[in-house]
Amino acid sequence: MTRLLRVSAFALIFAIIICAAGFAEASDETPQQGGSEVSLFAQETAGDQVRIALIDTGISNELGLMDSGRILEGRNYVLKNGDTHDLVGHGTYIASIIIGASGRTAGVPSASEYAVLVPLVYFSDTPEMLESGMIPLMCTAIYEAVDVYGCRVINISAGIAGDNKYLKAALDYAESRGVVVVSAVGNANENVPSALYYPAAYDTVIGVGAVDGEGVVASFSQRNESVMITANGVDIIAAAVQGGGEFVRVSGTSYSTAYVSALAADLFHTNPYLTPAQVRRILIKTATKPTGQAYDFAYGYGIINAEAALSYCVEMMNDKTLGFTDINTDAWYYSAVSEAVSHGYMNGVRVDAFSPDEPLTRAMTAAVLQRKAGGQSIPRGAVSFNDVQTNAWYSDPISWAYENGVVKGYADGSFHPAEHITREDFCVMLYRLSGESADGDFEALSFTDKRNVSDYAREAVLWATESGIITGTDKGEFLPKSDITRSQAAAMLTRG
Numbered sequence: 001m002t003r004l005l006r007v008s009a010f011a012l013i014f015a016i017i018i019c020a021a022g023f024a025e026a027s028d029e030t031p032q033q034g035g036s037e038v039s040l041f042a043q044e045t046a047g048d049q050v051r052i053a054l055i056d057t058g059i060s061n062e063l064g065l066m067d068s069g070r071i072l073e074g075r076n077y078v079l080k081n082g083d084t085h086d087l088v089g090h091g092t093y094i095a096s097i098i099i100g101a102s103g104r105t106a107g108v109p110s111a112s113e114y115a116v117l118v119p120l121v122y123f124s125d126t127p128e129m130l131e132s133g134m135i136p137l138m139c140t141a142i143y144e145a146v147d148v149y150g151c152r153v154i155n156i157s158a159g160i161a162g163d164n165k166y167l168k169a170a171l172d173y174a175e176s177r178g179v180v181v182v183s184a185v186g187n188a189n190e191n192v193p194s195a196l197y198y199p200a201a202y203d204t205v206i207g208v209g210a211v212d213g214e215g216v217v218a219s220f221s222q223r224n225e226s227v228m229i230t231a232n233g234v235d236i237i238a239a240a241v242q243g244g245g246e247f248v249r250v251s252g253t254s255y256s257t258a259y260v261s262a263l264a265a266d267l268f269h270t271n272p273y274l275t276p277a278q279v280r281r282i283l284i285k286t287a288t289k290p291t292g293q294a295y296d297f298a299y300g301y302g303i304i305n306a307e308a309a310l311s312y313c314v315e316m317m318n319d320k321t322l323g324f325t326d327i328n329t330d331a332w333y334y335s336a337v338s339e340a341v342s343h344g345y346m347n348g349v350r351v352d353a354f355s356p357d358e359p360l361t362r363a364m365t366a367a368v369l370q371r372k373a374g375g376q377s378i379p380r381g382a383v384s385f386n387d388v389q390t391n392a393w394y395s396d397p398i399s400w401a402y403e404n405g406v407v408k409g410y411a412d413g414s415f416h417p418a419e420h421i422t423r424e425d426f427c428v429m430l431y432r433l434s435g436e437s438a439d440g441d442f443e444a445l446s447f448t449d450k451r452n453v454s455d456y457a458r459e460a461v462l463w464a465t466e467s468g469i470i471t472g473t474d475k476g477e478f479l480p481k482s483d484i485t486r487s488q489a490a491a492m493l494t495r496g
Helices: 042-046 090-099 128-132 134-147 165-176 253-270 276-286 306-318 334-342 362-372 395-403 423-434 455-466 486-495
Strands: 004-007 050-056 115-121 153-156 180-184 206-211 229-232 236-239 247-250
Touching: 050 090, 050 134, 050 253, 090 115, 090 236, 090 253, 115 134, 115 253, 134 153, 134 165, 153 253, 165 180, 165 395, 180 253, 180 276, 206 253, 206 276, 229 253, 253 276, 253 306, 276 306, 334 486, 362 395, 362 423, 362 486, 423 455, 423 486
Parallel strands: 004 247, 050 115, 050 153, 153 180, 180 206, 206 229
Antiparallel strands: 236 247
């Protein structure tokens, strides 16, 4: 009979969860965003496959229990010339949960039908591990998961006991590139239940807690605001590494995370144009709520429900509101907002809110136009504004927009990312993005307030009018100096 070893939740990487003292302090050499030309949806080139970056201890498949065709080439950041062989076992356990494993007398069902794995080793059982510093390695792995390996999902079944600006910057970059990050909330509940571990505690990361087969929260699973969702993580059968039998039984939030990453991959297969915010919204809206509460620290928003999530994903593709409670189906902007969100140009400001009347900022505009252009990226460091930090979420979109002539800075070298954008300035940016020209006569425009249009914007407003991108108000006005709202921006984006 196949031997099953038991692995405690406290025996491996949350080994317990890597404490801040276990990380070398990040230096100025901590990597920043990458500069490849990988598009926002680069992973689509793999056909039906959706790539998950497994930032962990590697994957070992010497026993042949897993489908080797679903394990792609990755990288070992600990050993410069090393392979991605798993010297710990943790990454292998997670891999087998996601893609399944089959032995002589036992097996692990595949949690995802479409996921393939990219092993990125940032932690290993070697002397070099202590010399490397794990935060820099994790950050590098995140950037390269996006820019080099074209992953759509990043699985990080580990955490640090404290916020870190370099880690946050890497995660913000992944979010801006349309990549979902899933991370375990930790296994220290019985000792320090209120402890927050990162990256799970960041708002854009799907923090995953553990429940058992009966849906009861595991005694070790953290109970605090870092928990966004829960999944099975108790007494899970997983493929073993060589020398330990074919399978082991494991428990921990690390393994719950694997199920959520697998579901995220299948959601992306269903709709490749989902944004990370939409994936989070789907998981939250469809989760099973054992307590009947909308949210609590133990379950988060509930236990994942794969069938309901995939079904709702399909519904979202046909539902123009995409789950937003503030989108009125009778509003003039109804179709425009739904189309802009469906194409990934715009996201909601919260899980259930689009805020159609909220104004756009210059930073938000750069991000929106970058997405409309296909999510292109440029080499980092090419552009520098004195008020745009390289680790800010909007750094890449602003750099892209400036490099491509879509936006300009101010004479003092600033960009003013938080400044609202006017209707005429949004026309100017769309005009620059289009690369087209205006052929008509501005004076022939019928707007009653056309005299208020700035000289620099006249050609752009003429072009936008000729192209049917702007139509004016019911009173025949254009209101060039008014802030453009999110709904108005959605309408112009989808008409152009």
